[in-house]
Amino acid sequence: MVERQSFFSFLPHLILALGILVVAFPVYVAFVASTWDPATISNGTMPLRPGPYFLENYRQTLFEGTARSSRSPVGLMMLNSLVMALTIAIGKIAISIISAFAIVYFRFPFRMTAFWVIFVTLMLPVEVRIYPTYKIVADLGLLDSYMGLTVPLIASATATLLFRQFFMTVPDELVEASKIDGAGPMQFFRDTLLPLSITTVAALFVIQFIYGWNQYLWPLLITTREGMQTIVIGIKKMIVTQDALTEWQIAMATAVLAMLPPVLVVIIMQRLFVKGLVETEK
Amino acid sequence: MEKRVVFDGKILPYALLMPQLLITIIFFYWPAAQAVWQSFLIQDAFGLSTEFVWLENYAVLFANPDYYRSMLTTLVFSTLVTVFSLSLSLLLAVQADKQIKGASGYKTFLMWPYAVAPAIAGVLWLFMFQPSLGLVAQAIRALGFDWNPQLNANHAMALVVMAATWKQISYNFLFFLAGLQSIPKSVIEAAAIDGARPVRRFWTVIFPLLSPTTFFLLVVNIVYVFFDTFGIIDSVTGGGPAQGTTTLVYKVFSDGRLGGDLGGSAAQSVVLMVLVIGLTAIQFRYIERKVQY
Numbered sequence: 001m002v003e004r005q006s007f008f009s010f011l012p013h014l015i016l017a018l019g020i021l022v023v024a025f026p027v028y029v030a031f032v033a034s035t036w037d038p039a040t041i042s043n044g045t046m047p048l049r050p051g052p053y054f055l056e057n058y059r060q061t062l063f064e065g066t067a068r069s070s071r072s073p074v075g076l077m078m079l080n081s082l083v084m085a086l087t088i089a090i091g092k093i094a095i096s097i098i099s100a101f102a103i104v105y106f107r108f109p110f111r112m113t114a115f116w117v118i119f120v121t122l123m124l125p126v127e128v129r130i131y132p133t134y135k136i137v138a139d140l141g142l143l144d145s146y147m148g149l150t151v152p153l154i155a156s157a158t159a160t161l162l163f164r165q166f167f168m169t170v171p172d173e174l175v176e177a178s179k180i181d182g183a184g185p186m187q188f189f190r191d192t193l194l195p196l197s198i199t200t201v202a203a204l205f206v207i208q209f210i211y212g213w214n215q216y217l218w219p220l221l222i223t224t225r226e227g228m229q230t231i232v233i234g235i236k237k238m239i240v241t242q243d244a245l246t247e248w249q250i251a252m253a254t255a256v257l258a259m260l261p262p263v264l265v266v267i268i269m270q271r272l273f274v275k276g277l278v279e280t281e282k
Numbered sequence: 283m284e285k286r287v288v289f290d291g292k293i294l295p296y297a298l299l300m301p302q303l304l305i306t307i308i309f310f311y312w313p314a315a316q317a318v319w320q321s322f323l324i325q326d327a328f329g330l331s332t333e334f335v336w337l338e339n340y341a342v343l344f345a346n347p348d349y350y351r352s353m354l355t356t357l358v359f360s361t362l363v364t365v366f367s368l369s370l371s372l373l374l375a376v377q378a379d380k381q382i383k384g385a386s387g388y389k390t391f392l393m394w395p396y397a398v399a400p401a402i403a404g405v406l407w408l409f410m411f412q413p414s415l416g417l418v419a420q421a422i423r424a425l426g427f428d429w430n431p432q433l434n435a436n437h438a439m440a441l442v443v444m445a446a447t448w449k450q451i452s453y454n455f456l457f458f459l460a461g462l463q464s465i466p467k468s469v470i471e472a473a474a475i476d477g478a479r480p481v482r483r484f485w486t487v488i489f490p491l492l493s494p495t496t497f498f499l500l501v502v503n504i505v506y507v508f509f510d511t512f513g514i515i516d517s518v519t520g521g522g523p524a525q526g527t528t529t530l531v532y533k534v535f536s537d538g539r540l541g542g543d544l545g546g547s548a549a550q551s552v553v554l555m556v557l558v559i560g561l562t563a564i565q566f567r568y569i570e571r572k573v574q575y
Contacts, residue, residue: 012377012378012381013381015374015377016374016378016388016392019370019373019374019377019392020391023391023395023448023451023452024391026403026406026407026409026410027406029406029409029410030406030409033409043415044416044420046415046417048417094301095302096302098298098301099298099299099301099302099303102295102296102298102299103295103299104285105285105288106288106289106290106291106294107288108292108295114299114303117303117306117307117311118302118303118306121310123558123559123562124310124311124555125509125558127508127512127531127554128314128317128509128551128555128558129314129317129551130535130538130551131544131547132312132314132316132317132548132551133309133313135313135316136308136309136312136313137309151305151309152305152308154305155302155306160302168285172285172286172287175289179287184289185289185291185294186294188289210396213399214397214398214399214400214513216400216401216512216513216516217512217513217535220516232399232402232513233401235401235402235405235517236405236517239405239408239517248415251405251409252409255402255405258399259397259399262397262398262399263397263398265397266393266394266396266397267394270389270390273393277396277453278456278460
């Protein structure tokens with residue numbers, strides 16, 4: 001950058017290329033394995049190039065699942081994951097944007113109490129209250145349902161803080177103008193605030209979709225029926241402790257299918273993703 | 283910071299807050315309070331009677347050598363993942379920062395693992411290092427090294443560390459790159475005029491200026507290793523072999539699944555809560571400082 005280094009200038013590129021290779025390698029291996037037959041994989045003679053079984057393996061994975069272990073079609077698991085990810089992402093955004101609106105644009109008793117009640121949940125991740133939360137969901141009769149899978153994960157301190165922060169930057173003149181025009185609070189919210197928040201909403205959606213799709217511990221506890229399984233849980237059940245029984249070609253096809261939606265979201269909506277990532281951490 | 287112009291409304295603001303508060307209270311506060319309450323109780327084997335025992339559950343927990351082993355495992359695991367993922371991503375970010383052209387291309391190719399679920403990341407690495415058929419495992423064994431993560435706890439630990447590091451590099455890379463790009467070029471040029479060579483410039487100028495980012499990432503990475511790596515451990519090792527990869531969070535899960543000791547499991551949860559509160563407090567004190575800065 002400052003001095004000319006004609007000889008060593010290739011070095012950074014080399015390091016980066018190596019980094020990209022190392023990062024991509026596990027995924028490439030998984031893809032290759034998903035295109036070979038079980039015998040080639042279990043012999044340990046799998047070459048590093050894709051095999052001829054791509055269509056067959058993916059067809060079996062999507063519509064039939066493994067032949068021996070869990071046997072549920074991965075297509076259904078993907079549908080469950082999609083429902084879960086969308087409900088969590090949209091739910092989090094919806095309830096957080098209205099709570100932030102209430103906290104920023106109204107004055108009422110216990111306003112700051114409400115803010116702190118939401119804020120403190122940052123310190124209570126699912127992992128530290130696993131079984132009591134499970135028991136409540138069980139008592140409410142929500143096991144094995146989309147409700148039980150999503151609603152307990154919908155509360156979001158991060159999203160509420162983010163919207164609060166954004167609303168603070170919206171000029172007061174806009175509120176005054178709306179008031180002069182005779183608009184009520186909900187009209188202001190719908191016609192002025194919501195359109196202004198679109199980028200923030202979209203950035204948050206990208207992050208929360210990934211969060212929802214990748215959930216592991218919670219669905220593991222809440223779902224027992226085969227028909228409710230998500231793809232991230234389903235793959236775990238395909239890997240049998242006695243290795244000889246694991247159908248690796250199906251498991252790896254499932255891994256590729258499980259990575260595809262969130263990775264595509266990140267690559268296609270790169271700018272929103274980076275914005276969301278940076279903002280949710282502040 | 284408050285708004286000058288606000289709306290009137292007696293019931294509307296409460297109605298707007300209701301969904302969030304209800305979910306928070308039912309699914310966050312109520313279970314957390316129950317965990318605290320249960321940690322003071324002992325239930326008999328049939329669940330017929332409970333007795334209030336003050337801190338006995340905690341005393342039992344902290345007298346259990348398994349719990350200390352799990353603490354040590356967590357410490358080793360989080361140190362290794364944090365050190366490896368931070369240093370590797372800093373190395374990559376520094377190289378990408380040097381590129382005037384192509385930096386954003388590199389960014390695209392390095393950031394996608396963020397989107398991979400921890401459990402899936404675990405499965406990918408499990409497959410490569412599966413002792414009999416894994417591609418990398420075969421290479422290691424061909425070199426005469428008896429690699430077997432299913433029997434050897436150190437090998438299992440190495441495997442989960444690799445998977446967890448791989449998954450975290452993209453996140454750290456993005457934040458390091460953003461941090462590096464916000465350092466004014468004039469400072470670096472001034473150091474160069476003073477005769478500092480690139481390596482010296484990095485350690486005496488760039489690295490200190492990057493310290494807020496590094497510290498922030500340090501805390502985030504520790505939280506990540508503590509909680510988000512559950513999926514990796516469950517899919518790769520299941521806490522084994524011989525509990526060699528059972529972290530504190532994994533222990534709460536596996537002890538509770540076996541059932542029985544409700545009070546002990548609750549006490550473990552409470553210890554974890556205290557840990558998260560501590561980590562979050564550190565994170566926020568640091569953010570306040572950054573705001574003043």
